Amino acid sequence: MKRMIIQGGNRLSGEVTIGGAKNSTVALIPAAILADTPVQFDTVPDILDVHNLMIILKSMNVKSKFSHGVLDIDPTQIVEAELPSKAIKSLRASYYFMGALLGRFHRATLTFPGGDNIGPRPIDQHLKAFKAMGAEVSEEGGTVHLDATKNGLHGARVFLDMVSVGATINAILAAVRADGTTIIENAAREPEIIDLATFLNNMGAKVRGAGTGTIRITGVNTLQSMNTHTIIADRIETGTYLSLAAALGDGIMIHNVIPEHLESFTSKMIEMGVDLQIDSDKIFVPKVTHLKGIHVKTLPFPGFATDLQQPLTPLLSLADGDSTIVDTIYPKRVKHVPELQKMGMNIEAHDGTIIVKHTDHLHGTNVEAGEIRAGAALTIAGLMADGTTVINNAGNILRGYDRIVWKLNRLHANVAIEDDSSVKID
Ligand SMILES: CC(=O)N[C@H]1[C@@H](OP(=O)(O)OP(=O)(O)OC[C@H]2O[C@@H](n3ccc(=O)[nH]c3=O)[C@H](O)[C@@H]2O)O[C@H](CO)[C@@H](O)[C@@H]1O
Numbered sequence: 001m002k003r004m005i006i007q008g009g010n011r012l013s014g015e016v017t018i019g020g021a022k023n024s025t026v027a028l029i030p031a032a033i034l035a036d037t038p039v040q041f042d043t044v045p046d047i048l049d050v051h052n053l054m055i056i057l058k059s060m061n062v063k064s065k066f067s068h069g070v071l072d073i074d075p076t077q078i079v080e081a082e083l084p085s086k087a088i089k090s091l092r093a094s095y096y097f098m099g100a101l102l103g104r105f106h107r108a109t110l111t112f113p114g115g116d117n118i119g120p121r122p123i124d125q126h127l128k129a130f131k132a133m134g135a136e137v138s139e140e141g142g143t144v145h146l147d148a149t150k151n152g153l154h155g156a157r158v159f160l161d162m163v164s165v166g167a168t169i170n171a172i173l174a175a176v177r178a179d180g181t182t183i184i185e186n187a188a189r190e191p192e193i194i195d196l197a198t199f200l201n202n203m204g205a206k207v208r209g210a211g212t213g214t215i216r217i218t219g220v221n222t223l224q225s226m227n228t229h230t231i232i233a234d235r236i237e238t239g240t241y242l243s244l245a246a247a248l249g250d251g252i253m254i255h256n257v258i259p260e261h262l263e264s265f266t267s268k269m270i271e272m273g274v275d276l277q278i279d280s281d282k283i284f285v286p287k288v289t290h291l292k293g294i295h296v297k298t299l300p301f302p303g304f305a306t307d308l309q310q311p312l313t314p315l316l317s318l319a320d321g322d323s324t325i326v327d328t329i330y331p332k333r334v335k336h337v338p339e340l341q342k343m344g345m346n347i348e349a350h351d352g353t354i355i356v357k358h359t360d361h362l363h364g365t366n367v368e369a370g371e372i373r374a375g376a377a378l379t380i381a382g383l384m385a386d387g388t389t390v391i392n393n394a395g396n397i398l399r400g401y402d403r404i405v406w407k408l409n410r411l412h413a414n415v416a417i418e419d420d421s422s423v424k425i426d
């Protein structure tokens with residue numbers, strides 16, 4: 001098991017460049033198996049989810065090579081195979097192989113995905129979309145079987161009961177090579193869905209309306225890649241560095257940013273009193289002297305992202321006055337709260353509301369990254385704290401933060417990853 005070891009207390013400064021978006025990348029890789037040609041992605045983040053998706057590709061005889069942010073995938077010799085359940089369970093987005101395999105072979109068998117433990121994460125809307133498109137769906141012992149081999153996949157009208165990123169993407173993946181037109185209503189509008197549609201459309205797909213609540217997909221017979229797809233910048237990684245820079249920076253420039261994807265987040269930081277200097281593709285965070293408490297409610301995009309409520313909590317603890325967070329997407333996503341309490345933070349979770357009060361002093365201790373963004377919150381808190389913080393289960397952080405140790409140390413932090421289970425602090 002990996003641990004992150006942080007010697008806290010350094011002020012940070014300098015520059016950091018944001019990587020490609022995890023939540024785009026993990027949809028684009030399964031989408032690549034729909035192509036009839038090799039495909040290439042660049043600005044691919046170096047994260048565990050990518051390496052685990054490559055293991056899944058290999059099990060289907062899909063060769064992939066990842067070097068210096070460029071990922072080449074050759075799906076032209078793909079075969080149907082049993083997918084490795086350990087890799088499937090290591091991340092959430094492995095469920096995108098359901099839609100992609102249905103599109104490619106008209107059938108798929110997968111164990112239930114893993115991913116962050118952030119409360120119930122049903123996939124009923126994904127299965128509803130597959131059924132509407134003609135797939136027979138059955139589940140037994142944690143395995144899902146999808147089969148549309150008898151009559152093929154056909155276009156359908158799918159109204160999602162709730163706005164779901166995963167169900168929207170899975171429905172698109174199944175629909176791009178189906179017969180006829182699929183209409184997804186109440187679709188999620190996240191930028192990562194637009195990125196996926198851009199990749200597919202550049203290969204000849206007909207996906208219209210991505211980024212709005214209604215997406216129309218007309219199936220095509222073949223998808224052929226002609227160029228390299230550059231993955232959009234990770235808005236959640238950006239928000240994490242914005243929070244970190246405001247909490248303990250003496251002036252930090254964040255490059256490769258799409259500010260329009262972060263307006264719900266940056267507007268809250270500005271409301272707190274952070275004098276962000278927002279440019280077309282970079283944001284400068286000056287040294288912060290005074291912060292006010294704020295109230296945050298997470299919502300589907302373009303609302304405040306559930307993945308950014310945790311990385312904001314260390315910054316909220318520096319504000320005068322109380323702040324509150326209500327996570328309407330995942331009300332039970334509070335794994336960071338007891339761990340931050342161990343470090344001395346004045347934070348509580350009651351009846352679906354997280355309350356953060358002013359905290360003068362954080363101290364390093366042994367804590368647990370119960371999920372990726374809890375890990376991000378603990379990383380920022382550890383950098384702010386006196387002494388040594390040991391974050392257990394740091395694999396959860398490495399699932400989604402591109403070269404985080406290297407990036408933090410370039411900002412003058414003191415962070416390392418160790419595998420040694422004997423690391424202890426007094
Ligand atoms: C790989 C990826 O992109 N992960 C993101 C994706 O997760 P993911 O795609 O799993 O999240 P969804 O958007 O599907 O979930 C939104 C809400 O809908 C519910 N729901 C979803 C599907 C379903 O079939 N039934 C159902 O009830 C969920 O429990 C949740 O309350 O969006 C989440 C919400 O922005 C983010 O936190 C994750 O980082």
Ligand SMILES: C=C(OP(=O)(O)O)C(=O)O
Pocket residue numbers: 022091092093114115116118307372373400
């Ligand atoms: C919840 C997240 O990821 P996943 O859906 O991959 O578990 C996240 O990125 O915050």
